[in-house]
Amino acid sequence: MRLKIHFYSYFKDLTGCAETTEKLASGNNITDLLERLIERFPKLAAMQKSTLVAVGVEYQTKDYVLKEGDEVSL
Numbered sequence: 001m002r003l004k005i006h007f008y009s010y011f012k013d014l015t016g017c018a019e020t021t022e023k024l025a026s027g028n029n030i031t032d033l034l035e036r037l038i039e040r041f042p043k044l045a046a047m048q049k050s051t052l053v054a055v056g057v058e059y060q061t062k063d064y065v066l067k068e069g070d071e072v073s074l
Contacts (some may be wrong), residue, residue, distance in 0.1 A: 001068040003028055005037065011051075011074045016041040024066065030055075031062045031073065044074075 022036055029054050038044045044051075053060055054073040064066045066072070 001028075001066065003033065003066060003069075004071045005033075006071065006073040007056065008073060011044070011047070014047070015041040026068075028066055030060060030066065033061070033066060035068070037074075058070050 002025055004019060005022055007015050007017060012018055013055065020040075022040075024031060024033060024036065034044075034048065034051065034053070039050070051074055053062070053064075055064060055066070055070050063065050
């Protein structure tokens, strides 16, 4: 599945971009996505414990299962 990821504030500074797309297998959750993003953007590792993640306009827990077309914000 393909997801659009938006980076705001400090996360934008850490990644050097405002948004990106990520391709994940069906059934993956936010934890899986964050692991993948840390591989691409290693500076995000320092923020793992204090990262809030929204899907659409709702904050979600890290076990939230992502769906095709979700827009995720950090």
